[in-house]
Amino acid sequence: MRRTAAVWAGKATGVLSRFSRLGGGTTLPGDVARAIDPDVLRKLSRDLKHGAIVVTGTNGKTTTARLVTWLLEGAGHSVVSNRAGANLIFGATAAALERAGANGRLHADWGVFEIDEASLERAVEEIRPRAAVVLNLFRDQLDRYGELEAIAKRIEGALARLSDDSHAVMNADDPRVAEIGLNLKRKPLWFGLDDPAVALHELPHAADARTCPRCGASLIFEAVYVGHDGVYHCPNGDFARPAPDLVATHIGLNGFDSVALGVSGVRIELPLGGLYNAYNALAAFAAGNALGFEPAYIAERFRTVQAAFGRQERLEAKGRKLNVVLSKNPAGFNETLRTAVDLAGGHWFLIGLNDRRADGTDVSWVWDVDFERLRGRSRVVVPAGNRADDLAVRLKYAGVEAQPPESDPARAIDALIEATPEGETAHLLCTYTAMLDLRAELVRRGWAKPYWET
Known part of the structure; x- marks a missing residue:
């Protein structure tokens, strides 16, 4: 009864928000529903037929989550997703509410939720995802998040709570993400880039993760792709980029029009530009791989994806x-x-x-x-x-x-x-x-x- 009341109140709030043009109903319904039933997202997540995937990291969450959703929908699955980018726990709740029925049940095969880095612990606890994708950790909103090391510890704590049948899918090229993954009990599925033709050979001045997390020595970078993401090792041998399980090679950049990359014997062509979208495409490919999709299907599906707003x-x-x-x-x-x-x-x-x-x-x-x-x-x-x-x-x-x-x-x-x-x-x-x-x-x-x- 409490769950149904929360769903109805949340759905009514969403309709009112959109009708009044005060918002898109992407967050406030979650606030209202959780005030009535704090466990509403946990309960709705249990209704998902096959489970959920969460995507976190500083940059690229919305695009990567959209790519994963696109894969699942192309395979005939119904997917609930916070596609408007409201990535706090209230936004994930609002997305689930929107797809819930009059009986308070969520009718969907999968959930795909982009999750704010500071909200991951709560999301893992309530959603119990089958896969968690970690894209990168860059300096962002220091007044809210604090330093990278602090948010990295929170993400590590969240991933440590994943169930035994869940996958952590992680960016090997990001030193702070790699540090998190190497501390986990179970080995993540690592992904990374390998194309010197599109790499820089020194860190940009604004790079954040410059030092070895074990001994504090300055990391040596053989290649730099985006920010501090690249190929690196500690000069003292204490830390190095994990060997990626999935590698993107032969990367082609065509302005904002497209990016192409070779992965697992197929050619991915994404109608979105920039080297950073090579990472987003590879992360979504890795998630699809973890869920059992064939590389050829993923490549074909990615050709027709549309950009998220903004x-x-x-x-x-x-x-x-x-x-x-x-x-x-x-x-x-x-x-x-x-x-x-x-x-x-x-x-x-x-x-x-x-x-x-x-x-x-x-x-x-x-x-x-x-x-x-x-x-x-x-x-x-x-x-x-x-x-x-x-x-x-x-x-x-x-x-x-x-x-x-x-x-x-x-x-x-x-x-x-x-x-x-x-x-x-x-x-x-x-x-x-x-x-x-x-x-x-x-x-x-x-x-x-x-x-x-x-």
Whole structure:
């Protein structure tokens, strides 16, 4: 009775939230339902016919979870997923509520939930997943998470609670993720990249995991792919990258249009760009492998996946093409800039910076973003968001000529549209709530769908 009441209250809250346009009903229903029955997610998760997969890490959760969902749906399974990106425990609860029936039961074969790193312990306890995917650990929202070592310990504690028939699927290229996996009692399924042609040979200045977790010596990197992810070893022999069980080779990068990689004898072609999406594709491939899918099926299915909202989301606006890309920390921002400028040849930019709780209230991290990459190559840069003035200062120090800062989303979009020639592509690189603000204005103009409908 209590569970059914919680489901009905949560579902009613979701309908009211969407009807009133106060939100997408992606979080608040979970809050309401859990207030009535704190065990509602645990109970609903037991209804899943085959179980659940959780995806965690700093960057790439939404895209990787969407890829795993796409695999399962293509095989004829019904899947419940927090596809709008609400990744706290309340968002996972809200997603389960939406698919629950009038009898309070969840009718689905699988659950695929992206989970905030700080929420993983609770998610593992309540959802009891069959597989947990750990993508990476980069510096992000220090005011909320603390240092990487602290969040790594929390993730390690969560993975240690996985049931004996569950799989940990982990990125061998990330030293902090590798440290977690090597401390587990059962060996994870490791994945990693192996293509020197797309690698750097030294760490970027903003790299986080530089030292051996055993002895403190500086790690030696033979290859660097994204942030501090790469091939590494301790000079004292105390620590090294675990040998990957699944390796991506012969990586092809085509701006924001696509990324290709060879895995297990098949060629993966993903209609999303950037080297970071090679990691997302490989992680989803590894999860699919753990669930028993054939490599050929995974490769064929990945060809037709669509981007999640705000993750290389392509829109049309007055004859211009808009590419909306979430960029929320130094490692992620540097990769989206690298893809936009070096690989896609971008010239027209709107960069959005907010300091709300979901972004992190401390924005000093923008000084670790390589905005210098835009110098002499961008034709228009519009600083936007509620911290547009701070961003304008950072761009000035980078030697980037930018338009006047604009905190109002409508005026910022107008400035970008006016400066971008018809037929060209403008890139909107934004922190999370800055992206939501800009998308809300694009929705108001009829240029985008509400995020909960994507």
